[in-house]
Amino acid sequence: xxxxxxxxxxxxxxxxxxxxxxxxxxxxxxxxxxxxxxxxxxxxxxxxxxxxxxxxxxxxxxxxxxxxxxxxxxxxxxxxxxxxxxxxxxxxxxxxxxxxxxxxxxxxxxxxxxxxxxxxxxxxxxxxxxxxxxxxxxxxxxxxxxxxxxxxxxxxxxxxxxxxxxxxxxxxxxxxxxxxxxxxxxxxxxxxxxxxxxxxxxxxxxxxxxxxxxxxxxxxxxxxxxxxxxxxxxxxxxxxxxxxxxxxxxxxx
Numbered sequence: 459x460x461x462x463x464x465x466x467x468x469x470x471x472x473x474x475x476x477x478x479x480x481x482x483x484x485x486x487x488x489x490x491x492x493x494x495x496x497x498x499x500x501x502x503x504x505x506x507x508x509x510x511x512x513x514x515x516x517x518x519x520x521x522x523x524x525x526x527x528x529x530x531x532x533x534x535x536x537x538x539x540x541x542x543x544x545x546x547x548x549x550x551x552x553x554x555x556x557x558x559x560x561x562x563x564x565x566x567x568x569x570x571x572x573x574x575x576x577x578x579x580x581x582x583x584x585x586x587x588x589x590x591x592x593x594x595x596x597x598x599x600x601x602x603x604x605x606x607x608x609x610x611x612x613x614x615x616x617x618x619x620x621x622x623x624x625x626x627x628x629x630x631x632x633x634x635x636x637x638x639x640x641x642x643x644x645x646x647x648x649x650x651x652x653x654x655x656x657x658x659x660x661x662x663x664x665x666x667x668x669x670x671x672x673x674x675x676x677x678x679x680x681x682x683x684x685x686x687x688x689x690x691x692x693x694x695x696x697x698x699x700x701x702x703x704x705x706x707x708x709x710x711x
Contacts, residue, residue, distance in 0.1 A: 464492025470546045474498040475556030477507040483680025487688045494521035494546040520579030530577035535577040535589035552590045554583035555603040561615040579622035596640045606706045634700035643699035650706025653676040673708025
């Protein structure tokens with residue numbers, strides 16, 4: 459589907475961490491639904507992936523651009539916003555997807571570990587959301603991507619990651635309350651175990667342990683989360699805000 463058609467036609471979206479896994483799935487779905495998409499990434503090693511994602515969107519008749527920057531650096535927020543405006547014409551939908559995970563036994567995290575995780579997973583979506591407000595029209599969309607670990611940590615060594623993702627619950631509710639008068643909705647999507655490179659760093663035994671808690675006992679695909687994000691981005695989702703939506707196959711029930 460090209461930008462000229464679809465439920466998100468005429469909209470511009472920014473997706474952080476958009477070259478891999480769930481982020482890449484979100485970029486592709488938003489583009490399929492008609493949005494122009496700015497793909498954000500951090501590492502030099504992801505340049506080729508970013509180009510691949512952008513080229514794929516454009517080959518299908520859509521519009522896309524990329525932006526390299528560390529979201530934990532506050533200066534990156536202004537750069538992302540200005541790039542969306544200059545290259546794609548605005549910013550209607552912000553998807554705060556970029557995240558890192560650091561699994562270690564509690565008591566062994568360094569101060570640098572803590573600051574880095576909270577910087578990427580908590581401070582970055584907060585700062586970028588504030589920067590987006592300068593150009594986002596009334597009726598815009600802010601969608602945070604969290605994790606089921608915010609409410610259920612079913613394995614050891616995840617205290618820091620769970621802390622960072624739990625913070626997004628309060629952030630979502632507070633922002634939704636403040637932005638309601640502008641009809642800007644703010645929602646949180648919490649994926650469960652999903653077939654991505656990040657998950658596949660874990661052993662097969664740990665993955666099987668996660669799946670054992672699920673009602674649907676198989677790993678999700680990035681497309682499952684992307685479908686919910688796309689639904690929240692649509693105009694007819696205008697009355698859903700402050701919601702926490704799990705895409706977890708029953709992991710948290």
